[in-house]
Amino acid sequence: MNTSNFARLKELFRRAAAGQELTIAFLGGSITQGSLSTQPGNAYAFRVYQWFVDTFPQSKFHYVNGGIGGTSSHYGVARAVTDVLMYQPDFVAVDFSVNDLEVPFRQETYEGVVRKLLTWPSHPAVVLLNNIYYDTGETSQDEHNAVGDHYGVPHVSIRDSIYKDLRAGKYASRTLLSPDGLHPNDYGHGLVAGEIIKLLEAVNAHREEPEQEPAFPAPLTANAYENARRLTIRELSPKLEGFRADPEEKLGHLDHWKNGWIGQKPGDKITFEVDASCIAVQYRKTIRRPALRAQLVLDGDTAHAAVLDGNFEEDWGDCLYLQPILHHGEQKTHTVEITILPTEDETPTEFYLMALITA
Known part of the structure; x- marks a missing residue:
């Protein structure tokens, strides 16, 4: 204290x-x-x-x-x-x-x-x-x-x-x-x-004893995330090629799988353009395995593509998984392209993309 x-x-x-x-x-x-x-x-x-x-x-x-x-x-x-x-x-x-x-x-x-x-x-x-x-x-x-x-x-x-x-x-x-x-x-x-x-x-017990609040200091870290934003279908209109926007209304902050985008089959694609220096993608990792996986390509860099795996290996429930894609990168308009990967599973669980988190 x-x-x-x-x-x-x-x-x-x-x-x-x-x-x-x-x-x-x-x-x-x-x-x-x-x-x-x-x-x-x-x-x-x-x-x-x-x-x-x-x-x-x-x-x-x-x-x-x-x-x-x-x-x-x-x-x-x-x-x-x-x-x-x-x-x-x-x-x-x-x-x-x-x-x-x-x-x-x-x-x-x-x-x-x-x-x-x-x-x-x-x-x-x-x-x-x-x-x-x-x-x-x-x-x-x-x-x-x-x-x-x-x-x-x-x-x-x-x-x-x-x-x-x-x-x-x-x-x-x-x-x-x-x-x-x-x-x-x-x-x-x-x-x-x-x-x-x-x-x-x-x-x-000492509330009446005067105490002066200190001056607000400069950040301790690089502090790129103070004004981070959660971007869903309410804030973004990405290009949809097979993906579809979830039309169901979100009911409260614990009603998680709403206001996002859904990929249902291999080849479905969604493309965002966002102005940021930090980007993360939030999607569902589900216990209803097998689930679809997706590939994320940032700014056309296919050599460093990221895999978004919708399969959750734990058993306590579906996870609001947040995967960083760019941290302290260049502040500019970035292209984020997500494509559902091929699968041999006959009835995989759909891929649910909740949001981009940008800063």
Whole structure:
């Protein structure tokens, strides 16, 4: 807590004590969404929201949960506005510490999330949550907290609290709080919420003590992703040669397989022109194998074509897979051509292209 600035949290608590109407929001992956909790009210996010409700009964609070399972800060920065910020939150807790392990430039995309939250007009108080793999101890905490410290944003570490107690033998077994080694059960969600609430209570106890918010610093990284965009059929009209636009309406941020494009047979092609220096393609990896695969060619460079494999080798469900194609490239109009590859399977699952993520 010594490296953090609490000016925004104190202002939030003063507003809550004065009876203002406030919005409490969360942005993250499956743990934020509430995975393995038996009901939404047992998820750590809702428990933290409930703490606000119970602590400040004179105020009216709204709850926004922008958690989506299996998603990293690369996707998070592109969807922060539509899934959280459009509701003008007064508080945002953000967690991508386990999902960012697969992103090679994770500190840069995470900084994009933090900067986008901090500069939003509703001026939310931001708290960073660092979850962990309970069975391996893996987390992106160090890189994420370096960003937090750079901006003076408070952070809560599961590695330095619950996981530390687990390693010290406070809990008889890891499965008491996380059956699969990652996602908390109801008890585990309660522990995670408790760590955030400890921070909130400590700051709230001193809310009347003045604290000056520091000047907004220059970026810590190259920061190419702060203004990342998610481009779907609502924003782009690519050239379709066999691919078709999905006509079904999207119902909420968890209604994933909508607003995209569908390839149904080998040879189907879709071509985009996008102005960017960073490009990633988001598509479905499905457990309904076998599934179609596609080839992506950037700017006509067939020698370095990428394969987009619609087959998901895990079994927990279909994956919102985000595959980087260009990182810190030339800022210009790029051509992205995606073609369904030949297959010997008689009835493969269709290829679902959700979006391009550009920056």
